[in-house]
Amino acid sequence: MHTVAVLALDQVVPFDLAAPIDTFNWARLPDGRAPYRVRVCSVAEEVRAGPFTVRAPYGLEALAEADTIILPGTYTDQLDPLPPGVAEALCEAAASGTRIASICVGAFIFAATGLLDGHRATTHWIAAADLAAMYPRVTVDPNVLYVDNGQFLTSAGAAAAMDMCLHMIRKDYGAAVAAHAARMSVMPLEREGGQAQFIVHAQPPAPAGATLEPLLHWLEENAERDLTLDDIAAHAGTSARTLGRRFREQTGTTPLQWLHRARVRRAQHLLENTDHPVERVAHQAGFGSPTAFRDRFKRVVGISPQAYRRAFRTRGATPTVARALAPGSSGAPIGHRP
Known part of the structure; x- marks a missing residue:
């Protein structure tokens, strides 16, 4: 310990x-x-x-x-x-x-x-x-x-x-x-600011009772798809304009920005827990190309995917552990506060 x-x-x-x-x-x-x-x-x-x-x-x-x-x-x-x-x-x-x-x-x-x-x-x-x-x-x-x-x-x-x-x-x-x-701790893992830091870029949880919570789960599960704002609005059963307003109210960001962060978060998980090449990680995380992936990842995280993997690769992680730690997984028995 x-x-x-x-x-x-x-x-x-x-x-x-x-x-x-x-x-x-x-x-x-x-x-x-x-x-x-x-x-x-x-x-x-x-x-x-x-x-x-x-x-x-x-x-x-x-x-x-x-x-x-x-x-x-x-x-x-x-x-x-x-x-x-x-x-x-x-x-x-x-x-x-x-x-x-x-x-x-x-x-x-x-x-x-x-x-x-x-x-x-x-x-x-x-x-x-x-x-x-x-x-x-x-x-x-x-x-x-x-x-x-x-x-x-x-x-x-x-x-x-x-x-x-x-x-x-x-x-x-x-x-x-x-x-x-x-x-x-009711604390996001990333806060806006001029910091140069290597922190995980996970999405903050939706507020309790947020009407968008099912949509957020759907976005995270479908982050690898080439989704447009119209696609997201259609799944939510509303107009793109109404969706944008509700997103701002409940998450403080836009649907596409949230989706980009979900993709980066998925990429972080893959880089930490697998040996997949960067090109495969880019595809699995939903980026259109390895170049787009590298650009977006460095813009959000502050370092390249390879540098991130070297810094934060989960040593000794088994496939079972990797699945348990997957973003959005409900199977990780994390327990309650002591």
Whole structure:
């Protein structure tokens, strides 16, 4: 089981503390097991968290046992030195290969260790200039939701923490596990913004009671067909104009844009879980040609299909697991929240 240690220092930001705990706890493997064990640790047994106090059951020794360490932000002055032992424990964990990620102004804690020197990083936009000024050896990018350097990750403020956590879940256990955690968190796996990130481009679920839900399922099941707006409207039994209006109201996008994303999502699944050549993936996902597929995929995901496969190929996946993880599958026994 993958152990996540969340380091709660004094005056920890409550949302920064809670977001990774909740997001990782939502994750479920196809057989229903929880893939993560989340531990809250600190230098003191109790720490202030704004309007309340948090009791941390683990000390800094938990960092040495973790596979991933999360650094939430704090309300303290970022010029204050780190508590004794924190920088040393984080550097020792990093030297052993532990993944470390910061949330919001937790980037200041991260940067104070020296581990971010020479790396690109982000933080809350309002603190980006201060981070760059205090740590000139860190390349600060305020225009992204998060930055993944491999072993070290940083995220922007508030909900960007969830974007980053979902990204880590998908890297660890695949797109379907991350998609389930996103649905349970009522969080899309992709949000609009100027981020350069490798995240799964799954469709957000339709709102409860949405009249278009059957049509969305039909589109996903028929994404490989050469569908026009008129074809979709005919299946829905309405005019193209009325369909467009309802789509905007219920999904925030157009029918064809939704279809394109469904095709990209199918392609992501095939690239992650099969060895099919890109040309075959293009055909199976519903693209008219490999060239059109590569162009659309890179425009939406930010990298080429081959680069995506190298980064996110599901290692050791069997055909049965691949079917269980298929987009829209109802057979994955993902389970309920713990």
